[in-house]
Amino acid sequence: MFSRWKLKGLLAVLLVAAVVLGGCGTGAKEALPKLDAEAEGTLRVMFWDENYFFQKYGNLFATQFPNIEIEVVSTRSMYSDMDESGVFDYKKAFRKFVDKEQPDVLMMNIESYEELAAEGMLYDLESVIAQDKFDTAGMLPSVVELLREKGGGKLYGLAPTFYSNALYYNVDLFNEHQIDLPRDQMSWQELFDLAKRFPTGGDEKERIYGLQLRSYQSSIFDLINSMGQTEDLAFLSGDGEKLTFDSDNWRRVFDMGVNAIKSGAVYTPKQQDMMGGMTMEEYYSRDLFISGRVGMILGATYYMRELEQASEMSKTIKKFQWDLVTIPVNPADPETSSELSLSDIFSVNANSANQRAAWEFIKYINGEQFAKIQSRSFDGDLLTRTSIMKNTDNRNIEAFYKLKPKSTTNNTWEKMPSNFYGTLTNLFNEEAQQVVDGKKTTEEALSAIQEKGQLELIKAKEEEKKQKEQQEQNPEQTEEVSEGSAQSETVADAP
Incomplete structure (x- = not known):
């Protein structure tokens, strides 16, 4: 569709054009x-x-x-x-x-x-x-x-x-336990070491933790994948054909994350606590950072608003002093963030x-x-x-x-079959939990993730290929399905 501007604006257009034409000999780009x-x-x-x-x-x-x-x-x-x-x-x-x-x-x-x-x-x-x-x-x-x-x-x-994330921390809790406050540009290991300085004993319903995963995350895979992204590690090869967990860097990151969870310093919400309908009171009480029982949590900007609203909307949540530092960085590249x-x-x-x-x-x-x-x-x-x-x-x-x-980001996940991520997450969590429970070594768990995951990846790719072939053979049927899916959308999609 072409726009038609008012005639009186045309005089300005011609005037500018005349100036531009007069300067064409300089090689200057034509102004708008x-x-x-x-x-x-x-x-x-x-x-x-x-x-x-x-x-x-x-x-x-x-x-x-x-x-x-x-x-x-x-x-x-x-x-x-x-x-x-x-x-x-x-x-x-x-x-x-x-x-x-x-x-x-x-x-x-x-x-x-x-x-x-x-x-x-x-x-x-x-x-x-x-x-x-x-x-x-x-x-x-x-x-x-x-x-x-x-x-x-x-x-x-x-x-x-x-979009960006930061590390939120409870100033009052740090002062109460006489622990040095977090600082900008800590590494993941430094973050875990700080979290481990909080006491790990006490009743499960009352004890405190040094670190909580992001408010929307709840698994070991979420934590270790975030750590890997900080160090530019991808769990898929560049062509998207092979899992890459059988590497020294992934073993090091895996060990670091699992050891932090085994220490009792990191709170990982139980899956059942994250599901089902709940009142705002229940929602806030299940977030242990908002409840004043966690020293640090990774969060986006919207979390600031949740912290401010919690004490106003909940009868049990008390206000506390909090502040922010940067999220953990890669010590080899401390000035940049993938987040x-x-x-x-x-x-x-x-x-x-x-x-x-x-x-x-x-x-x-x-x-x-x-x-x-x-x-x-x-x-x-x-x-x-x-x-x-x-x-x-x-x-x-x-x-x-x-x-x-970061000027370059790892986008190999884009080459992953859409139904594979959930499968990988479940497999990873099962194997990592075995290590946390002392039933497997890191080497055994990562070997299982690599081997079983690779088979699941191949299977998912074959299924995707078959679906695409069916889509090409039956374009009219696919179009009907697509239109039905589009009409049923209720949540806005961002590109």
């Missing part, structure tokens, strides 16, 4: 003609949910350009390519979606951003950033640097928010007829005014424009910002 506030047209924006888009971005952008109509191109339709068994190729579906819909503004993750930038599908923002004197200095430098690096030295997109990531990168489609309007949208949602508004109603997102972030509680929120995102 500016729009006035009364400009009209339709802008197609790629996003995962229309209602949330307008709540988060669209309504505020409309205050700047009220006559520009935004048409949200929902990425939910991408998932109609998934059959009932869950076979889904995200990259293939993403490209198919972009080629078909041709949105003016694209939203993507860092992997898609890098690929589309390399293929010339994204508009180079460097010239228009200079033209509009758009301030990137107030944005988190590591994020801007990563986007430029993934763009081959050029900036093809901006991200208004990013600082970008999921919502916005770029201008290089083929768009509305490049200026698309840039105005991206410029606004990455600008200072928008960030100030967002900072007043914190919803868990971390703002890339850190210059306006305020911390009224004097907590170390820099822990979320301090580490740099």
Whole structure:
């Protein structure tokens, strides 16, 4: 769909064009003609949910350009390519979606951003950033640097928010037991050593722990996989064909994690405690950190809000002093984190007829005014424009910002059959528990995980291949199934 801008804006277009043509001899890239506030047209924006888009971005952008109509191109339709068994190729579906819909503004993750930038599908923002004197200095430098690096030295997109984790700790509990407070950039071993300084005795319903897994994690595999990611370990080979647990590095990480659990310092919630309906009172009481019985827990930004709300919504939860430090790091690379990531990168489609309007949208949602508004109603997102972030509680929120995102991440999990992860998790937990209980050695457990897991991987790949062949042979039937699956979706999917 092509936009038609008001005639009075055409004079500005011609004026800018004349200036640009006059400077063509210098080799300068043609500037984008500016729009006035009364400009009209339709802008197609790629996003995962229309209602949330307008709540988060669209309504505020409309205050700047009220006559520009935004048409949200929902990425939910991408998932109609998934059959009932869950076979889904995200990259293939993403490209198919972009080629078909041709949105003016694209939203993507860092992997898609890098690929589309390399293929010339994204508009180079460097010239228009200079033209509009758009301030990137107030944005988190590591994020801007990563986007430029993934763009081959050029900036093809901006991200208004990013995702990160930090280590929360109970200051009162540390002081009570006269234990040194955590510090930024500890290793996993240092974290476990600190956790082990808390007492491990007492009644199971009242005792305290040094460390709790993330509030949404509950297994040994969750812990050891997180440790492996910190050290850039992948449990699949680069081609996705072979498990890689039979390595010295995985043995070392496995031993470290299992020994920490055997020490009694790490709390791993029982699976039955994580399931079923519960009241908010029960929910908070089952989180031992919120209940004041755990020294440290790994968590995202939304966990700050849960801590503040718990004492207000629960009659039994008491407030305590808490603070933050960075999540554990790889001692060989202490400045970076695999848990600082970008999921919502916005770029201008290089083929768009509305490049200026698309840039105005991206410029606004990455600008200072928008960030100030967002900072007043914190919803868990971390703002890339850190210059306006305020911390009224004097907590170390820099822990979320301090580490740099890794320039390369291990994405071999994308080559894993969709039904294999659960199988691997169950197998890993069963074997690791045998080591915790003293019934197997690390070598025996990892050997079993490698051998049994490899057989399950081969089986899962064969099943996936068979499903894809059936899908190709019966496209009409698959389409009917896909449409039914899409219609039954009730949760928004992010790309």
